[in-house]
Amino acid sequence: MRNRGGLKIRLLIGGAIILFSLFKYYSNREVNEYTGKKQSITLTPEDEIAIGLQSAPSMAQQHGGLYPSQEAQDLVDRVGNSLVNNSIARNTPYQYDFHLLRDPEAINAFALPGGQIFITYALFSKLENEDQLAGVLGHEIGHVVGRHSAERMAKQGLTQGILSGVMVGADGGAGQMAAMVANAINMKYGRGDELESDDLGVKFMIKAGYQPEEMIGVMQILKSAAGPNRVPEFQSTHPDPENRIEKIKEAIEKYR
Template sequence: MRGGSGKIRLFIGLAIVAFAVLKYCSSAETNNFTGETQYVDLSTDQEIAMGLSAAPSMIAEYGGLHPDQNAQAQLDRVGKKLVNSSIGRNTDYQYDFHLLADDRTINAFALPGGQCFITAALYSQLENEDQLAGVMGHEIGHVIARHSAERMSQQGLAQGVITGVSVGTDGGGEAAASIAQMLTMKYGRDDELQSDDLGVKMMIDAGYDPYEMIGVMEILKNAAGPNRAPEFQSTHPDPENRVERIKEAIRKYGK
């Protein structure tokens, strides 16, 4: 009986894995702006709705919006210039730029559909408007490349595999979870490097100095401190490695 039960469990586990893989593969489509094949099961409208829905809670998490209207106006101006001068203007996303009040956490991020954020802590460290353009160009790049939607699909696949292995084997779930975590970390690093590349292109198209993005990397490096985790354990590439790729992008786009 135990052997028969094990075979049934294995069959069910394999079925769960197969369904997860089939669902993931059937979501393949070409990103019109990067030219890459992606696995995304969200529409543009769904991405926009998701970002707008999540924005208030993200703003609250970082202490609300910063009261400096001049700084917010600069952020809006730079963000709109980047979008209107680049492939961003051809997307259907709703771009909004938010200066967050948090003056301790050095961070910038984007939600699906065009909601882009920078904390006061990072904003205050930037030396000029070109560096601000570098930060926001990078975040707009995440939106255009649909990294959040793509990551959701990847996590759905990973969860399906983990569930299937857990059902089909004894003690296999932990190993599957570790593999899935390493895969999503790699996807994260690749996303960051692609957004750097797109950010450089947008800076050049908008008339900003792309070399100033290297200065942003120095700020991030100093903020991380000497005890930052090795790159293979982080979702973000090491700033020093990102600098080399940024230089490559600058050469590629002819600046």
């Protein structure tokens, strides 16, 4: 009887934790005025800017610092600022800064909350023209405008709260199963963010006068870099490059 009573208490506490997590998540729903997408976000734009500025130096350090060429950095700045100044990005409260990183091995580009955007020299050196660079930077600007980092933080808070509730109210096996489900959900959200950023990137490229078809070339570069042993899409936060190419073609038709 005592064990049954303890289980009932654990279930009540676990349920309360889950309900609180759901309430916190859904009470912070708002429409992103730049994308029209409804999101759950707990950070203000000022919070996002502060997080990005605080994190930028350590992120650069992880990739060997900045690439030692002012000419190359000037090109990145010129293309990035052209995309911002000719699109809805200029109306956002974010501070856009573009950083060319020294890293010669990791083929990557990424954005921190609030407008700090990075591209490694490993990727920069493989790009064939300025339009492809615009494709990469436009995609990353899309992450900032879409507030994907802030949205992801809120979603991780929700899944962590649900996991905590399950772990309190159930046995270890159920908790492990819940963790696997939560991880799969977050991956799905990640793929959705990537596709939205591709869509926004195409829109920004067209507005700034770049050829959006060159973003397809970027996808081919990424596919080639991943090689034949790339992770299957359902196990990855990024959609398969072939799927992204199809969506990019649709976006080109839509915005042109």
